[in-house]
Amino acid sequence: MNRDFVYSGSPAHIVFGEGKSALAGAWVETIGCRKALVLSTPQRQADAEALAERLGPVAAGVFAGAVMHTPVGVTERAMETVARMGADCVVSLGGGSTTGLGKAIAYRTDLPQIVIPTTYAGSEVTPILGETEGGRKTTVRHPRILPEVVIYDPALTLGLPVGISVNSGLNAMAHAVEGLYAQDRNPISTLMAIEGLSALRTSLPKIVKAPRDIDVRADALYGAWLCGAVLGTVGMALHHKICHTLGGTFGTPHAETHAIMLPHTAGYNADAVPELLAPVVEIFGGSIGGLWDFAREIGAPLTLKDLGLSEADLDRAAEVATENPHWNPRPVDRRSIRALLQDAWEGRRPA
Ligand code: NAD
Structure with missing residues (x-):
């Protein structure tokens, strides 16, 4: 190693x-x-x-x-x-x-x-x-x-509405997931990412049931700090690039966009870096699709369609997201990104 x-x-x-x-x-x-x-x-x-x-x-x-x-x-x-x-x-x-x-x-x-x-x-x-x-x-x-x-x-x-808590929590998790395979990752960023994901995995479903439980809120905020620290330490890849494109070009809401895209971008990269994404598989029940199941369980939005995007917007989004080359563990091309966006638009569960 x-x-x-x-x-x-x-x-x-x-x-x-x-x-x-x-x-x-x-x-x-x-x-x-x-x-x-x-x-x-x-x-x-x-x-x-x-x-x-x-x-x-x-x-x-x-x-x-x-x-x-x-x-x-x-x-x-x-x-x-x-x-x-x-x-x-x-x-x-x-x-x-x-x-x-x-x-x-x-x-x-x-x-x-x-x-x-x-x-x-x-x-x-x-x-x-x-x-x-x-x-x-x-x-x-x-x-x-x-x-x-x-x-x-x-x-x-304590008063953060459940819907915002869920989307924002998944936004935090996206920093950690991309941090796990970042080119410039280090042992500390990886430890923070795994701990942050575990804390949010445990706390978000509890927030849905008991949003005013202070201990659960503390766990989620702790997880969010760790995931944010990963974002502050290492470089991001495809997931953040696509969310930036969708937010910047189509004005989609920030946290919801991250929440919808995360299982799809993780699925896209899964076969390229299986050993680096193994902690995600473990935390979310044995497969990357477990991330999607988790999002569904806590009531997160699952389809880009619901954010008001049309199918024609996906062509443009794939174009913008791939026009400037950026590093990603699996090579990025317009056709595969267009397919990934289609899955996210329809809300299809990644394997
Ligand atoms: P936000 O700050 O807009 O908050 C969402 C909504 O929740 C707002 O209406 C806000 O007033 C409300 N709210 C916040 N706290 C509340 C509380 N405790 N109780 C009730 N309502 C509350 O959204 P966000 O998702 O936190 O942040 C999104 C923005 O942050 C985007 O502009 C995004 O680009 C940016 N961002 C930047 C970085 C970075 O590192 N630069 C990282 C993540 C997000």
Whole structure:
């Protein structure tokens, strides 16, 4: 077995535990800041205002305009608020959309970020920022983008609707599955991927039954952290490329797209890297198709058709997803990607 690898640890501080979001104000001071701008989506504005209230003297104010895929126009408005309020750091309270806005501000200003994630997307532990402008989504990776402090407080996820929890959990799992066969994987990323998948395998079905169980929520958030850390450490392949294409070109919702595509992309790569995907087979009941069974069991969407895509869109998606060559364990060509998309569109179970 080849044991060559490079491992670089993340410099971020990770704070995990029920009620730990109460430490946000102390962390603002620990990182040497005095005026934090709290960010959220419009839907979570009341929570953001309550957090700003709790931050007291170290709060500069609230910007509740975050939306999915980080449109540059929203970032520019947020930057005006940063300047007007004299903010010296941001506190992002919410899912990947809010974290994305904080990262976009940090990328432009180098302001430090404290993130309090409330979904399982995993963006908070990656140095990656996806932004949209003029209908195009571009991705940039830079050390300035990686948040300095992440506070995981499972109590804040108790009200995350079951549907969003399921899709977001599968989104996290996709980071781990692709991390297992990443070209630049290392022993730590593989350990994190397996542990993250196991934690979500156990917790997501329990969340469906008892969404307000704090221990189960803690398990899922723990799994999401590990899966996100894999995404932040190693390169992704076909799965992320296709989801990026579908989201960027057809505006399909982020987490749902990942949830639907995961069993299909894993199935596509299964024969190319059987030994690397063996942990997935083991965790999900003996076959890659077990991933699809799991998604169905927890009520995830199973067909691209349900996201409003037409069959004709699949031709274009296959074209866009294969126009720039990218690494994948199994070679990628337009015909096989078109077939894979057809299976996902119809919701066919992979073998
Ligand atoms: P999201 O942040 O848009 O959240 C989904 C919805 O859930 C929103 O309406 C939000 O207000 C609501 N919500 C969040 N937390 C809640 C809670 N605790 N209770 C009730 N409602 C709550 O979606 P997401 O799936 O978390 O993130 C998707 C975005 O993140 C996309 O833009 C994607 O590109 C990005 N992302 C980036 C990375 C990266 O590393 N750069 C990784 C994953 C996702």
